[in-house]
Amino acid sequence: MLGFQPYETFQLLIETGGVDRTNTLLIAACDAYARRGKPTIPEMEQFETLANRLFPTAGPQARAKGAAMLGRAEVLSPTLEKLVVDNIGEDLIPFLENAAELSDQTMLDIIARYDVPACATLATRADLSNVVLAKLFQMNSRKVYRALAGNTYIVPRGAYLSALARSAQMDHLVAEALGRRDDFDAALLAPAFFDLSDAHRVKVIEAFANRETPAAPISRTIEQLSVATGELTKALMKLFSENRRPEVTKLLSQITGLDEVRCGQIAHDVTGASLFVILRAFGATAYDGLKVLIHATSHDGERSKDLADFAGLFSAVSPESMAYLMSAWRGEVNLLELSKQQYQPFTQTSRRTEKMAPAHNPVVDQAIEALARIGIRRAS
Known part of the structure; x- marks a missing residue:
């Protein structure tokens, strides 16, 4: 032999x-x-x-x-x-x-031993059968779910989609891994919004562009408020320009129904992503909303580009969808409803779609010029 x-x-x-x-x-x-x-x-x-x-x-x-x-x-x-x-x-x-x-039997034997590091390694492989995947998804292990979330050979659909979305709510590393994937609906990461990186927060908002959403429970709260959108944006702009963020926290808590801890996160979010959600949910236009964002955010490096991105989102994202996102923050909705056909985006993002260059965005230019005329200083 x-x-x-x-x-x-x-x-x-x-x-x-x-x-x-x-x-x-x-x-x-x-x-x-x-x-x-x-x-x-x-x-x-x-x-x-x-x-x-x-x-x-x-x-x-x-x-x-x-x-x-x-x-x-x-x-x-x-x-x-x-x-x-x-x-x-x-x-x-x-x-x-x-x-x-590796044979299924070998992998199933390892899973049966509940060797978490070994199972997490298996979860990164490209040759996982449905039988093995089902066993891995049944494990109550963050390490395993982090590996599954980063494995692009696993198609996130059905029960796998539900399990990954639930795990993202409990583990920010799972949410980040899913945020890096192009085949995962970023809208399902809404409950983990405040645990995500800056870029992935914007990606969650973009996932609601050109998209119908189910009725949001928080919409009733927004409708019952007597605050006019214009008055709200003026108040926020004044508070941010004077760097009175604790007062912003109280104001947001009063008008949104969100708890003060969450409103404090929004008030101190210098990326502007969470504040954008509030502004758009209350129907703010790009012109008025950008006035607030200019004072609330820090855009030292690519200020014009960030503002241009938000300007585009004001037109692409509906107030109803941002109200739905706010309801997701409060745990009032079942986000998996978004996987239904009627709630899919109207158009898919195309690489051929040209974005408006920051320097030629008239909405951004008008907002900045208006601020210069009225002489309101930015918050430090």
């Missing part, structure tokens, strides 16, 4: 040579098998018999070394995979990362 002496000779050596000789034979046999390339079926079966005899008899270090060598083989049967997994020790993670193929 594989250039060795007959199998009976190995049996005799194992039985009469002691542990030291068994260790040597195990390492030599595993090394020879790994170098063999693609073995024939009889060769694989004969090696399985030999390996099953050698591994239990050899010492711990020899078993780990032999398993590491065997793990580099081009082809492993489920039986040999099990020997590798059971004996490789600290090298298990690299083996699971680099193995060209």
Whole structure:
């Protein structure tokens, strides 16, 4: 077998040579098998018999070394995979990362052991069957869900979509991983909005562009308020220009029904993303809304570009959809309703769609010129 002496000779050596000789034979046999390339079926079966005899008899270090060598083989049967997994020790993670193929049975055995680091490694693989995926999604582990969220070979739909969306609400790293994906509906990350990076907050808002949404419970609160949109934007602009953010917090709490902690986050959000949601939900136009955002935000590097992006969002995002996003912050809606066909965006984002350049955005220019004329200083 594989250039060795007959199998009976190995049996005799194992039985009469002691542990030291068994260790040597195990390492030599595993090394020879790994170098063999693609073995024939009889060769694989004969090696399985030999390996099953050698591994239990050899010492711990020899078993780990032999398993590491065997793990580099081009082809492993489920039986040999099990020997590798059971004996490789600290090298298990690299083996699971680099193995060209793994049988479902091997992966299911690892999941059954609830080895979280190993399961998280499995969750990054491209060859996961639905049976294995179902078991991984049943695990109550943040590490596993973070790996699943970042695995672009997993299509987020059905039960998988629901599980990932729920996990994003509890783990900001899962939310960030999903935010980086183009195949995940960023609108489902609304409950994790304040845990996301600046770019991904804007991505959540953009996911509501040109999109119908179910009726938002908070819409009734907005309708019952007697505050006119113009008065609201003037009040906010004045408070932000004077850097009176605690008073902004109180005002937002009074008009939105959101708790003061959340309103404090909005008042101190220098990116302007969360404030944009409030302004648009109350029907603010780009012209009035940008006046507030100019004073509330910090745009030292790319001020014009950020303002231009918000200007475009004022026209693309409806007040109703931003009210729905506010309701999501309060946990009042089932965001998975957005996966229904009637709530899908009207148009899909195209790479060919040209965005208006910041320098040529008339809404931004008018807002900045108006502020210059009335002499209102920006908040420090």
